[in-house]
Amino acid sequence: MAAAKPTSADSLSFCLAQLAAAAGEGLGGEKDPATNETPLGRALLALRTRHIKAAGGIERFRARGGLRPLLALLRRAAAADPAPSQAGSGSAPSSVVSAACSGPAPSSGSAPSAVSSSTPSPPVRLRKTLDLALSILANCCTEGACRAEVRRLGGILSLVTILQSMKTDSIQNRTARALGNLAMEPESCGDIHSAGAVPLLVESLTAYQDSQCLQSVVRALRNLADSPQHRLALAQQGAVRPLAELLAAAPDPALTSALVRALLELSRGCSRACAEQLSLGGGLGPLVSLTSHPKRAVREGAILILANLCAQGLVRPALGNAGGVEVLLGELRRRRGPNGSSPVSQQPLVRAVCLLCREAINRARLRDAGGLELLMGLLRDPRASAWHPRVVSALVGFLYDTGALGRLQALGLVPLLAGQLCGEAGDEEEEGREAASWDFPEERTPERAEAGSFQSLRSWLISEGYAADPGDISPDWSPEQCPLSEPGEPASPTPSPTSLRMPCTPRTPGRSPATTAVEEPWGREGPALLLLSRFSQAPDPSGALVTGPALCGLLAYVTGAPGPPSPRVLRILARLTCNPACLEAFVRSYGAALLRAWLVLGVAPDDWPAPRARPARCSQHRELGEMLLQNLTVQAESPFGVGALTHLLLSGSPEDRVACALTLPFICRKPSLWRRLLLDQGGLRLLLTALTRPAPHPLFLFFAADSLSCLQGLVSPTGSPALLPTVPMDLDPPSPCLYEPLLGPAPIPAPDLRFLLDSGLHLPAQRAASATASPFFRALLSGSFAEAQMDLVPLRGLSPSAAWPVLHHLHGCRGCGAALGPVPPLGQPLLGSEAEEALEAAGRFLLPELEEELEEAVGRIHLGPECGPESVGEVFRLGRPRLAAHCARWTLGPGQCPRKRALALVGLVEAAGEEAGLLTEALLAVVMGIESGARVPA
Template sequence: MAAAKPTPTDSLSFCLTQLTAAAVEGLGGGKDTATNETPLGRALLALRTRHVKAAGGIERFRTRGGLLPLLALLRRASAAVPAPSQAGPGSAPSSVESAASAGPAPSSGPTPSVASSSTASLPARLRKTLDLALSILADCCTEGACRAEVRRLGGILPLVTILQCVKIDSIQNRTARALGNLAMESESCRAIHSAGAVPLLVESLVACQDSQCLQTMVRTIRNLADSPQHRLALAQQGAVRPLAELLAATPDPALTLALVRALLELSRGCSRACAEQLSLGGGLSPLVSLASHPKKAVREAAILILANLCAQGLVRPALGNAGGVEVLLGELQRRRGPSAAGPASQQPLVRAVCLLCREAINRARLRDAGGLELLMSLLRDPRASAWHPRVVAALVGFLYDTGALGRLQALGLVPLLAGQLCGEAGDDEEEGREAASWDFPEEQTPERVEAGSFRSLRSWLISEGYATGPGDTSPDWSPERCPLPPPPEPAERTSPDPGPASLRPPRALRTPGRSLAAPEEPWGREGPALLLLSRFSQAPDPSGALVTGPALCGLLAYVTGAPGPPSPRALRILARLTCNPACLEAFVRSYGAALLRSWLVLGVAPDDWPTLRARPPSRHSQHRELGEMLLQNLTVQAESPFGVGALTHLLLSGSPEDRVACALTLPFICRKPSLWRRLLLDQGGLRVLLSALTLPAPHPLFLFFAADSLFCLQSLVSPTATPASPPAVPGDPEVPSPCLYEPLLGPAPTPAPDLHFLLDSGLRLPAQRAASSTASPFFRALLDGSFAEAQMDLVPLRGLSPSAAWPILHHLHGCRGCGASLGPIPPPGQPLLGSEAEEALEAAGRFLLPGLEEELEEAVGHVHLGPQSGPASVGEVFRLGRPRLAAHCARWTLGPEQCPRKRALALLGLVEAAGKETGPLTEALLAVVMGGESGGKGPSVDC
């Protein structure tokens, strides 16, 4: 078959020549009789179908200078179009400048005057020329270099003029396509907005009936929404409502996809204008329906649009009425399921669900749809920690919903809230004013009229301490954005010190039930959690949720660890709990009273035990005052008739764990001697506590609490005792006594020894037979009795080292306090078991030398239990198993000169040393506590 005969239009040069001629000379010219087409028409058709479509064709067209005549041709063509009529009320502006300044186009019906004035009078040749030229330009604008060239050559304004003047679907479609391709770059997008194309696009969007043209218009609007400023401009010029109306009316799947993609772009950072237009256009119900669309792209876009709309409070009630709450909750639950995607896909839905909690009608739907459980799962998820502050702020919306609060408490909200008080800063993104609750929409009148229900609410807020006065509340108040009150005037300040506010609790803390009149109420990131905890603390019996280890630890960690003065609300919560009789047993069972004393009064937090953690300087004196006040509140409850009955029941009829907790807590909260003596001494509470020391610890700080409890009880038993210094050791080197054995050791002993003792090492030690016989019944029988040794001048002493024998020989010859007893004692830090000290003690007992035993024990105490000794030495001394040393260890442990940490560490060493043999330890501690051998007015906290 012969090849087709080449034609002139196969040459790009020929086509560019015709295009240039038409741009210069005009659109006229005769037709070719063979093809019934003008040369320009054939050139444009060849450019569109062959040259531009070919591989690399757009680049060749641009580099050969084709864009300049093409744009010139479009300018000539737009100038040849008849001007649109100005008669109709819905007609478009007569110029691009007026189009740019016009307001939103009408949203109903086409513009017949424009159609009749431009479409009917447009010649067929001009129409075809525009179609082909616009198609070529739109194809070229898919390339970045061409877009920049068209922008440089001023090609945007002719396109906007054609869009304004020619109301033909095909030309509108190609013009919008060219503008949409240009809008893929931000600079071109700005130029299109400045040229006033948006009102024209909106007008064409309303008037057009062709689905393909509508898709192109929608795509162009989507590309023009490339920045927050442009999205706002599109919404303000009425671009959203026509899209919403089309979405509600169109059955075309392709157009539906284009519409949801455009609405998704327009709703990013959703403005008020966007939300209003989408709602007025009836787009909410279609979007909810499309959330279950079989096509994933449509489904996910619709869901994200709904999530974006939640940023505007004015549309959230209508969104809930349309079923948006259930849709967003279901989608978030699905994304958090076993096949969950990453956190990034959940973030907009979490934000939307939290914003939905700001209106009562949506909170009810959310609660019924399982939203509370979902929010709680987010709080428990460490991977969602960045959203925890937002979730807690959302839960504040349920502050007055008793049923929801009960459900949240049952789900374990309180310990999670306590953990949030000192957590890491998370997603603290500020919402705009438009995101505030729509339950109290902003009034447009200059003066707001307060309804009776609001006055009642404000009165309740003031009475409960949530507001300090009428000025702190307004009809648009919502718990999640409690404003800070203005600072007091200088004349109102009660203290000239401008430093941080004191931790001293206000007077209202000491008398619960009165309204708070604090000058300031800080509202930081912990504010929502504290507000919810305060609401829980106002229940008749909040003990089950708030008087627990995790909840108390969270509150105390916030009070002591806040970078500035803590919120007075936290102090009120603690005061409210300690003043509630229903919480007394919970404070006892949970070791709450011991925790208050440890953390606030003594300054030892759980993280400081057993290893001390470095902490910045704290306001310990202020914390101590707060702790003493809270313990005083518990004392008032404990010493009331109800409290006495409750404590007696716990100690006598409670479980073993309750009995131990009660015995440990009593010294902290009981000051009446008749009460603590009856419970702790007469009814065996002290022995219950002592017997529990060697059992598995029921609390991480149990031994610390126990040491402090025993110390407090000792102070109660002997309140007037003064700190006693350690008893003087006879062998104290500072006051040595004369040595009576030393004269026997010189080269000329006086008197001369009449006896020598032979040790296993071969060492001979001189001695006097008479002195040795007199000092001990053992040696009297050995040396003066019927044993063979009575006739020997060299008597062997088996199983005795020289160091152990040295204090024995000194003692036999009358030395008391000469320092010989210190010889076998190893220095601090070295073990006593297996040492020469233990050997000497054993020998003193074997040789019936009780005085020497006592002297050696005092020497051990002097070396290992002195003022500079550490807690580790206490257990080492106790392991020797001697009652007097055990009592000495107990005295050192409970001595007032020890700081609380050393006291607790020493008790820990005693418990480890005692092992399963608890009798000696119990008796030693009992004797020291009851004997009042070392009292004191209070512990020293300087470790």
């Protein structure tokens, strides 16, 4: 069958010619009897249904210049509209016609009101022509090049004029669709705003009922909200309330989806006008209902709108009443679940939940819905570290909710807060004034109109120290905005270090000194410190705050802050150390030892064993540490403290007993108390026995070395055994050597005996001198042994270096320097050396004075003031009691560096191993001073 012959309407040239003719000559024309259509109508229909929809059809239409006559046709059609203006019936006023022809933008302030039901529609042919032309233009505006061309040709003004003058559903629908497509580009969007299209589109929302038309208008408004400035302009021109009212009217699903998408766009960076209109339009309840919509896009859009609305304090109470708190919590919980979404999608919900904590009514709902657990989960999550400051600030809202604080403490908030003080979490995002708590609306009310509840609140704030006079308090006050001293904080029991005290604000004339407020820094750590201070005011805060993690966080902030720390943290520490209920916790957790190590000695857990650079404020920290320890001393020496410490030492668990024995030298200054507990009741021996057991604290050996040194100072406050001298022995005047004359070519007197070593070396000797020097040699050389008759006596198991000091000693040499010969230099091992061999020989040959001289030589070389702590363990491994005492004395010496002392004790414990008896006795003797009568290396 032959193909049908194409008609003239199939030609793009024919269609363009008809457009040009209609644009230049008018909209008239005779109908074609065969088709009952005018040529212009056929051309427009062909363009819309065939040419524009074909592949590349829009580009060809634009390239052939079709947009210019199309826009001219739209202007003629708008000018030919006989529809009346908003004033009543009749033909269009001349101003509208001239606007269509000349093109000036209509004023945004002259938007027509709702169209009267008696307004007649434009003629059918004109309406059909406009419908087709607007449909073609809207389709063309889906491509960027056409949008730019339409904007250049002034098409936006023409569309706004049609929107103003043609009040029919179909024309409004297609005009709004064309404007919506044009608004997809920022330049066109700005021109549409400037042309005054927004009031006309807003009017259409209430003037028409057709769903398709409303969807196009809603979409146009959504696309016009492309920037914060445009969103604010839309809200200020009343675009949000009719959208909310339409949503509340339960429209069809397609319109509902369009409304949710538009409101989501308009609520980004939610302005006050947007929040007010959405609330007044009754949109909160429908939005909460839509969060359970079966369609995911609608459901998630409604949730994000609610999250955006939380940025405005004025709407948050109503949002909570509508059920928004539970919805947002549930969605955040779902997204944080195992099958949840990425952290980026959780961010707006985290922000919304934190903002909801600013009103008391929403805090109650959040607490009952499990929000506290959810916020604590965020604080524990390292992936949410960027939100931690925001979460902590939100928890400040629960500052006076005793039940919530108890729950937060049970969930482990305190150590998390302490960790926040010096953490690397991101800074909290600044919120605008409009996000402030709505519990105290921001409008300042005259004094005579203030409610009694606010007057009562004002009086309480002044009495508790939040403000100095009534003029300082406005109704928008909230705890998170007030960096003053928290209520109920007592003054520090002892003066704070002057270098750590923050300056006061200048006194205002007319104020008494007692009511002058003290300004405090309110940095990133401010909310955490305020909560920690609130916890510290409990009758017994020991279970939460006097723990290792909490104390480490507080001390890390004090010593690591780039500037002076907040006075609030100093008050927290003073309050804890002055509370009798916290004494046992400070003992059990090694808190007192930690205060001394970190603040007084400058050694933090991170500094051990390798040191780390810290800000140079050591004198300030030392003053603070001594003040805090003095507070603990006052508690320990009170009748309650004596009973508590006695109970811990005698009846506590093994761990508690060791901790008590270690802590006592730091906090007890009464001799009767520490002597009874540490000496009479065995606390010292208990501590020494625990040295070789598994360490109960990472700094245990450091604490123990410091504790033993402090106790030694208590036992011997006026002095202690001197350290080994700084002058090397080889520089001292040597004693005369009595053995050397036997070694020359003409010895005087002549030797009558020679000792034979394993190496074959012959060493000359005097029989009488050797026999009188030692019971061993007396029996060997003068008794019934065969050696008494021999001139060459073998000495087995003795090297020449080890035999050298023995021979010198046998012939009366004391201090001639021979004992230094077998001692290896510093840094070389002593075990297996010739010094150990000489010591063993001195013991075997019953030469105690030689043993002491050799030990003195070992101590002089390996335990001198210039020696390092690693030498102490090396000397102790020789296993000799006198050397063990020397090691203990070097370790606990009064002038010893705390770090070296602790490292030396570590070496001693490692050298002792499981055989700790020698170490225990040596340390006990040094601490108690019972070895002071023993010979000390000169």
